[in-house]
Amino acid sequence: MTISWLYIGIFLVVSLGLPAVAIILAGILAPKKPSPEKSIIYECGVDTHGETWVQFKAQYYLIGLVFLIFDIETVFLYPWAVAFDRLGLFAVLEGLLFIGILTGGLVYAWKKGAFEWA
Amino acid sequence: MILDQVIFLITAVVVLTAAILVVSVPKMIHAALWLILALAGIAVLFVLLQAPFFAVVQVIVYIGAIAVLVIFAVMLTRKAMQDDGPQLNRYSVLAAAVSLMLFAVLTGMLLSWDGANNLPVNPAVNPDTIVNLGESLTNPQGFLLPFEVASILLLAALVGAIYIGREHRAGKEEE
Amino acid sequence: MNFLSDPVTFIGNWLTGLVASLGMPKETAAAWVTGVAVGILPLLAMLWVLVLIWYERKVIGRLQDRPGPNRVGPFGLIQPVADMLKIFLKEHILPAGVDRIPYNLAPILAVGGVLGMWIVVPFSATVHGVDINVGALYIIAVGAIGTLGIIFAGYSSNNKYALLAAFRVVAQLISYEIPMVLALLVPVLLARSMGMNTIVQAQPVWFILAAPLAALLFFISSIAEVGRSPFDLAEAESEIVAGFNTEYSGLKFGMFYVGEFLHAFTNSLIFTALFLGGWQGPGAEQFPILGFIYFFLKTVVVHFLGIAIRGSMPRFRIDQVMQLNWKLFTPIALAAFSAAALVEKLAANLGDAARIGIHILVNAVILGVVLLIGSRVFKARGIRLDALAERNRAAVKLSMEKSHDS
Incomplete structure (x- = not known):
């Protein structure tokens, strides 16, 4: 099994290396004529007004948190699904209880308007 | 296997370097980026420990969710790209001493533990x-x-x- | 084993023999040959993008009643090569104030995050990258790397539009990952394994039959994950210029598109493997080349569907995208998965046909309930809209009468 992961490692390195090499190659081939005019940030032809890194609304963070919680929940369920043949009905119901409790969370988030994007 | 050890050592160096940078770079957003590298290194360590499920979960949960959340959180603050000033305060020497002591205690405990030297060769599970x-x-x-x-x-x-x-x-x- | 029935294995064995004859043990030689093959696969996938770009432009062109590329080479086949050469020779403009390392890393991650998925795809009965026992989750994990690329691009560009677009896209990507992961859980449950090859082998009867809802959710979520129409909020040019890649130029810009085209096709590959039986088909076990052809044809059909949707749907608004996911897809995915688990356990002793029948029935019931609730909600909303319109008409009439009087 370790050899499989070695192959995956090679594959990932090549996958990341290929676009990197292509970009570096293109960087060598491409013309380089930098000018201050060219390197201005795009903002409808005028200089950027104010700081770029503006503060974002909390909604994004909230969505991120809800996502994180459901992500963890689902990941927990994967080994449960793989071991399904060796689980009794009781164990299956426990898994469903797990889902049920988190569905409660989804309903709460819904009622509190966490998904209203306004 | 020698290759395992080489990969482990490289990964360990990368993880430790990234972890030190997380707490020492002046910009918060850069700290978040180094954190991602450290987390990715931990995933490689899980693979080396023959725990591919945890490696994959590490990437999904920590890099795919928590790192994104950290970046969102940093963006919620006003100082995402500003230097936060010096990273050390006047207690830094004391904190370093406490950390070193803790490290010594943990190392000592691990060394005196049987399992550190007698790994189960082929767990019968x-x-x-x-x-x-x-x-x-x-x-x-x-x-x-x-x-x-x-x-x-x-x-x-x-x-x-x-x-x-x-x-x-x-x-x-x-x- | 002859060349025609299984060319890849044939060439592999031949190369292994060749390397072994140089004085290497057979296992080591096989490992080296596999390693090199694994290294070549991403290159093939990258070159495949050229074909994908041509194909997609041609199909979109036909959908919009125009011929698509048809000048360079027969049927315009050389067009993507010409485009590639052109973009290779374009200047890389480094905008002022960018954060260099993440800025340059972003396009690499965007492509690498998609290419990385190819290693677990089972192409035929004998040809699959590696068959790890966490294959399905591995795909999701590698997909997370692509998300990182988008965040990097957005924040490092020093451009408000790029940053805004990146945040929108990332919010969309992570949201749609939930129904996607939940839908993916259903084939894992049905196959009792996360290994992609095992999942394909468990499908003499395609999983789309037993899990139509999960298949639908997976398909739609995977379109959202690629960020294509109707989920192409990142490219809402009237709102946020070109999106998170506004400040990119030359091949760095091109890489984001390579990633997108490849992602659409890769998702079709994965959908086919998960729900359409992968390489399964008559004679695929004896003649692996047939399995490869089946796999390819099914994938092309799924891919075509995706392009057809891209060519015909208008763009959602961000609030619609979010609500569609959290208020519709996630609850359906939770219900579909819970129902599938219950049916699998309670009907475990029934025959395959009966169990699949119950699965279909339960899926139909869930869909029916969703449609019923949905139609009620829309009806209520429709009545409210009607009342609003009526009031508006009355107001306009009143003001007109007033102006008439004066």
Whole structure:
């Protein structure tokens, strides 16, 4: 099994290396004529007004948190699904209880308007 | 196998370097980026420990969710790209001493532990560890209680996050 | 084993023999040959993008009643090569104030995050990258790397539009990951394994039959994950210029598109493997080349569907995208998965046909309930809209009468 992961490692390195090499190659081939005019940030032809890194609304963070919680929940369920043949009905119901409790969370988030994007 | 050790050493160096940079770079957003590298290194360590499920979960949960959340959180603050000033305060020497002591104690404990030198060569369990994990998660003799408590914990985290997030929203809205 | 029935294995064995004859043990030689093959696969996938770009432009062109590329080479086949050469020779403009390392890393991650998925795809009965026992989750994990690329691009560009677009896209990507992961859980449950090859082998009867809802959710979520129409908020040019890649130029810009085209096709590959039986088909076990052809044809059909949707749907608004996911897809995915688990356990002793029948029935019931609730909600909303319109008409009439009087 370790050899499989070695192959995956090679594959990932090549996958990341290929676009990197292509970009570096293109960087060598491409013309380089930098000018201050060219390197201005795009903002409808005028200089950027104010700081770029503006503060974002909390909604994004909230969505991120809800996502994180459901992500963890689902990941927990994967080994449960793989071991399904060796689980009794009781164990299956426990898994469903797990889902049920988190569905409660989804309903709460819904009622509190966490998904209203306004 | 020599290759395992080489990969381990390289990964360990990368993880430690990234971890030190997380706490020492002046910009918060850069700290978040180095954190991602450190987390990716931990995933490689899980693979080396023959725990591919945890390696994959490490990437999905920590890099795919928590790192994104950290970046969102950093972006919620006003100082995402500003230097936060010096990284050390006047207690730094004391903190370093305490950390070193803790490290010494942990190392000492690990060295005196039997398992550090006598690793189980071939643990006699079902080779498909994921099935074992899935089974023990819903086994009353296994991890059933932590499993269900985890769902309550996640629910509590969700409720708390929404409560705080809503309050924040009422205060100021900007995009 | 002859060349025609299984060319890849044939060439592999031949090369292994060749290397072994140089004085290497057979296992080591096989490992080296596999390693090199694994290294070549990403290159093939990258070159495949050229074909994908041509194909997609041609199909979109036909959908919009125009011929698509048809000048360079027969049927315009050389067009993507010409485009590639052109973009290779374009200047890389480094805008002022960018954060260099993440800025340059972003396009690499965007492509690498998609290419990385190819290693677990089972192409035929004998040809699959590696068959790890966490294959399905591995795909999701590698997909997370692509998300990182988008965040990097957005924040490092020093451009408000790029940052805003990146945040929108990332919010969309992580949201749609939930129904996707939940839908993916259903084939894992049905196959009792996360290994991609095992999942394909468990499908003499395609999983789309037993899990139509999960298949639908997976398909739609995977379109959202690629960020294509109707989920192409990142490219809402009237709102946020070109999106998170506004400040990129030359091949760095091109890489984001390579990633997108490849992602659309890769998702079709994965959908086919998960729900359409992968390489399964008559004679695929004896003649692996047939399995490869089946796999390819099914994938092309799924891919075509995706392009057809891209060519015909208008763009959602961000609030619609979010609500569609959290208020519709996530609950359906939770219900579909819970129902599938219950049916699998309770009907475990029934025959395959009966169990699949119950699965279909349960899916139909869930869909029916969703449609019923949905139609009620829309009806209520429709009535409210009607009342609003009526009031508006009355107001306009009143003001007109007033102006008439004066």
